[in-house]
Amino acid sequence: MRGNVIAILTFFSMLLAVAGAQSAERWAELPAFPSIPVAKTSGMADVNDIKMYYAEYGEGEPILFIHGGLGNADVWGHQVADFAKDHLVIVADSRGHGRSTRSRQPFGYDLMTSDYVALLDYLKIDKVTLVGWSDGGIIGIDMAMKHPEKLSRVVAQAANVTTDGVKDDVLKNKTFRHYIEVAGDQYRKLSPTPTEYEAFSRKMFEMWATQPAWTAAELAKISVPVTLAIGDHDEAVKLDHTEMMAKDIPGAKLVILKDASHFAMLQDPIGYDAMIRDAMAGR
Template identity: 55%
Template sequence: MNRLLAAALLCTALSMAQAAERWETLPATPPVTTTSKSGYLDVNGTKLFYRVVGQGSPVVLLHGGLANSDYWGNQVKVLAPHHTVILLDSRGHGRSGRDAQAYGYDLMADDVVALLDRLKIKKADVVGWSDGAILGLDLAIRHPERVGKIFAFAANSTTDGVIAGVEKNPTFAAYIDRAGQEYKKLSPTPDKYDEFVEQISHMWASQPSWSDADLKKIKTPVLIVDGDHDEAIKRAHTEYLAATIPGAGLAILPNASHFAFMQAPDDFNAIMLNFLGQK
């Protein structure tokens, strides 16, 4: 019996160790606690929620699909002493509203430009995660005069760069559920999450769809970054982006996934700060 009990305890310990792999976890959303100026601005037919934190050269933080700007709490803390950090909830996300226009990366990138115009910021570096990273690349292609460096974490340039069935991955499924709970708390339309997901899914089904020629138009400095266990983006696609965008760098974070900025904030922040510099 003692041997059986010992074996059972060993199996339990091994299971717990396996479950505790960093890349399988979804840490709590790290809210932005640094003092900030916040508000709403009318942009391209809707009201966008934004925050401005810190001082120095401007950096825009763009969150992933279904999320909101709170997810950048770990990054704001280290950026604000050296940069003016601009955060926004993308249209239809978080606290921001939306109009009847169909979701599209070009439209959401134009929202960023319009917000910068309203804040009288001529040019800014961009740190983006997932959809936010795609927006950063969109800005570099279509509005190169408005962006400096682009830190693109977990981006894709075509739909086949996404791993099929990612929504069934346990960590990613937990994220979708959490995003829904946060939407209910923050959104001006709290009972419309399922409708929101359905509408933005139409965008994901066909966008982005950039060619090699599109990516080769990018002249601004770009760092392509991902976790080595990303549930959503194929590693080969990440490497393709870095190889195709002129002069782009590549950084792969160990033992981390699509949520590395929360799972491994020290590693993520070190690479981010080194790339952006302290200006």
């Protein structure tokens, strides 16, 4: 009898260990946004019809980091700390996100891209490496098509170029739902309209339902170097869609981020930063 009890206890211990290992997979968790270093300069730029928050760090070849939908610039805390050692790093909150204001214009990628082009003009920066995550990556691809003179290269992680590149069940995923909740908490802390997260997010969902909608012929005109990265456990963007983008964009490099999801910059900052440095070195 005692032997049976020990065997049962051992079996349940093994089950708990397996369950613990599964829950500890880094791609299944959303790490907290890191603290971001103190900026060299920051402010609110008059851009198009909004006031756009921006911050600059370090010195050297400029890199512009653009966050994903519903988020804000602080998601890049790990990357700012790393790249500000040897680069001029620029981060900003897209219109309506974080500390930036929004207008009555409907959200659209062309509009948000024009905001970032205007911000670079405001900061008197001629050309940047653009690192974009999710919506930020889509903005990077849009800028590569319409304003290539502003870019040295684009590193786009978890971007899509048509709406069918997004997984149908993304909003059922617990990690992505957690992100929406965290983004709401941060919006209420940072936004000049802290009570309007639901209205703001509804407008973003309306944009996502129809945009982007670019053709292979449009992507084929991109002339700047592009690296496309996607986590091997991305909750939102389909791998085969990213592979298709890599075929349609001339010379594009595809990078699969191992044991990472849509939130790779938080889950594996060392590997993520190495991927960016490889792209900048042409590797």
